[in-house]
Amino acid sequence: GHINHSIFWKNLAPVREGGGEPPKGSLGWAIDTHFGSFDALIQKVNAEGAALQGSGWVWLGLDKELKRLVVETTANQV
Template sequence: MVHVLPQLPYAADALAPKMSKETIEYHYGKHHQAYVNNLNNLIPGTPYENMPLEEIIVKAESGPIYNNAAQVWNHTFFFFTLSPTPKSMPSGKLAEAINRDFGSFDAFKEQFTKAAAGLFGSGWTWLAADDNGKLSIVSESNAGNPLRKGLHPLLTVDVWEHAYYIDYRNVRPDYLKNFWELVDWNTVEKRYEK
């Protein structure tokens, strides 16, 4: 199976000024593409050669195949959560679950932002659900993904420096503040309803 870089559902400049065209060109066009290329070069002749990304993430031992497969999946998931015309707040069952598990939407955003801002080094902060629909915030270093813990990812923010350095330099909190204005809660709700 050959993995490919998925086409974004918006133009490279559509998220500007919160996420610049240059950031999309480097982060999506170069970093994301490099993970796809690396994975395609690593899997021929291995048990992972014909597996979909999610299966590789769950089954592969830590190392280059896992890292590149997870980074392809994580980045795709991240970019497809963003929108130039996002629904700005959750509703329905997801909103109820956020209120139940975090107290309020504002409390959830505060906890999630604090986790993402405080993650040392490179990685991802996730909103994930267990099989019963209970929500949790999970921070993972490097290519970490909550699929390996049996959880269902709903939302993520990339806190590798390449995600924000062009636009925000070393000020991760400013990046996180603007991230919330790009999250499309329609997409997150559909993931929760599955």
């Protein structure tokens, strides 16, 4: 799990550095477009995480073929 944990910790930021707030700009637009709202994305991520059996990860990614943001899960470290 080292790689996943490293990515997780590097992507956290305090509010004074732009963290803790919904994304703005192109990422915020894409989230609103593909999920309806930031709150809807959070609900999707929480639901996917709750559905995992045991430990695992929930990822927000870009499907290049569909040209849209997607939420995917992986079990443990892959």
